Amino acid sequence: DAKTTQPTSMDCAEGRAANLPCNHSTISGNEYVYWYRQIHSQGPQYIIHGLKNNETNEMASLIITEDRKSSTLILPHATLRDTAVYYCIVRPATSGTYKYIFGTGTRLKVLA
């Protein structure tokens, strides 16, 4: 089972920041938080990942709370092309195989 919970869907106005929350209250100290997105029926696309510190790259920012029980993905200026399903993933360290377990994700719709 996925170790994360996300809202089912969200809307965001074009040009505004999209803030996608994720709860991962059972995360272990050495487990990373990953974000991927899937546009329509394409393969999942890597966005960003982090362990403790906030991270930023050309696509997004990742804010992780101090207790690491939740995080927020921020798309600073959402465009129509950012409409996708966004998956927050914590890779379980106990399995030994480090497989990604996808939940149901958040369906983000960017509105013109």
Next chain:
Amino acid sequence: NAGVMQNPRHLVRRRGQEARLRCSPMKGHSHVYWYRQLPEEGLKFMVYLQKENIIDESGMPKERFSAEFPKEGPSILRIQQVVRGDSAAYFCASSPRQGLGEKLFFGSGTQLSVL
């Protein structure tokens, strides 16, 4: 550096036939993961392989499904005697190493349709 290559992009089979899906990982990647996505559902883990070894097949159906990643050539996901319920998108992902901080790179998938 080419990304993860999957072929065919679309595959149509009749019930009872065999389906072979191929995945060439990114150059230098020796870890391959297969996922299945049913219509309107999320991705479900199937199997994780390293070169010549199956590491985790906990998501594979017990019958008709098999996977391999030979020393040379692509990884193959094989489905024997396909049924309509096998119709889905099958995604392959690769990574260069095993580790909690490693990210996976996904291919564009193979859409299998069983008539």
